[in-house]
Amino acid sequence: MKSAEIGARRCEPTAGANHIQAVRLARIHSAVWRRFPASFLYRHATQDTSRALDPITHGLLAATAAQALIGRRLGYRAALFGGVAGLLPDLDVLIGSPADPLLAIEYHRQFTHALAFIPVGGTISALPWLLRERNRAQWKPLVAATTVGYATHGLLDACTTYGTQLFWPFSSYRAAFNWISIIDPVFTLALLVGVVFGLRKRTVRPPAIALTFCAAYLGIGAVQEQRALDVQRRIAEMRGHEISRGAVFPTLGNQIVWRSLYRSGDTLYANRIRVPWLGEPTWSQGNAVAALRVDEPLPEAGRYPRVQLDFERFRWFSDGWIARAPKEPEVIGDVRYSLRSDAFDPVWGVRFRPGAPVPTEWVDRSANRELALAALWAEILGRR
Numbered sequence: 001m002k003s004a005e006i007g008a009r010r011c012e013p014t015a016g017a018n019h020i021q022a023v024r025l026a027r028i029h030s031a032v033w034r035r036f037p038a039s040f041l042y043r044h045a046t047q048d049t050s051r052a053l054d055p056i057t058h059g060l061l062a063a064t065a066a067q068a069l070i071g072r073r074l075g076y077r078a079a080l081f082g083g084v085a086g087l088l089p090d091l092d093v094l095i096g097s098p099a100d101p102l103l104a105i106e107y108h109r110q111f112t113h114a115l116a117f118i119p120v121g122g123t124i125s126a127l128p129w130l131l132r133e134r135n136r137a138q139w140k141p142l143v144a145a146t147t148v149g150y151a152t153h154g155l156l157d158a159c160t161t162y163g164t165q166l167f168w169p170f171s172s173y174r175a176a177f178n179w180i181s182i183i184d185p186v187f188t189l190a191l192l193v194g195v196v197f198g199l200r201k202r203t204v205r206p207p208a209i210a211l212t213f214c215a216a217y218l219g220i221g222a223v224q225e226q227r228a229l230d231v232q233r234r235i236a237e238m239r240g241h242e243i244s245r246g247a248v249f250p251t252l253g254n255q256i257v258w259r260s261l262y263r264s265g266d267t268l269y270a271n272r273i274r275v276p277w278l279g280e281p282t283w284s285q286g287n288a289v290a291a292l293r294v295d296e297p298l299p300e301a302g303r304y305p306r307v308q309l310d311f312e313r314f315r316w317f318s319d320g321w322i323a324r325a326p327k328e329p330e331v332i333g334d335v336r337y338s339l340r341s342d343a344f345d346p347v348w349g350v351r352f353r354p355g356a357p358v359p360t361e362w363v364d365r366s367a368n369r370e371l372a373l374a375a376l377w378a379e380i381l382g383r384r
């Protein structure tokens, strides 16, 4: 990655020898990567990010927390009770309607992920286990384990970019701390080691250490986010841009490469920023796209209020980070995510067909994301 050529309106990477070599290297890395078990996690995340995400990490975090906190009273069963409870909030992906494609995104990470729902969710998660008499004798620690497991889910989701309605029913605010990607092999592996060693040694120390490590890892994510934001400010300063709104988002599976988005005037600018744990940050030239005007009705809406309403719903879901896809202007994309980290190739978005019985179409390109992973792997290594 080279420093940016400041002020360019739209800057495509040069297709020189270095680029071709980077693509070749990326293909080799991608082929190797597919042989690792972690590849399964990547595939899952890349193909289904619009609904649920990474049940393995959620299950492991919930099991680790329950084992660390309640393991002394319940033994290995704490991990089991907590782990299963940690999966349940994502059952909200079952909510959907063909007549209303946006219903699914409205309800995913809503009440099942809210802080206020934790006692209810924890108790519901305990009920099947309480059918056994042996478990009923220990109902208090059992409910504690399922509640701890359930509680971890929404909190972890809030650390990602997608948006989690932690404060439902009091607020529809979508908490998104941008500290960790929807899936991160380091985070997941630490939890796996903690749970396995805890179960084998029958002690709570390994899961407690794993939890501490993961908390610190999230902290590093917060520091990395600030470092990437500093770089974003420098880029804008060098270009003479005033940032009216800016954010950086971790790219898939790492805390090194960040997608930077900022708005200046009526334009959105995207850059790829690489902040190695040690060493100087670098950034790509990036791309720009016209921001969507939200102070006037959407042109497609015309005399169809449902289209305008659905547009507002999508804008809320995307936290206002929306733009027309340059290659398909009829698609309004959630620009927080892009198939290429410094471009505007939305992973998902909406397309309106005013007058049709279902005027809103959910456009999902997440299946194409695997192609972009090869390039991302090269980005993480700093070879692009």
Ligand SMILES: [Zn+2]
Pocket (backbone or CB within 6 Å): 053, 089, 090, 109, 113, 153, 157
């Ligand atoms: Zn979730």
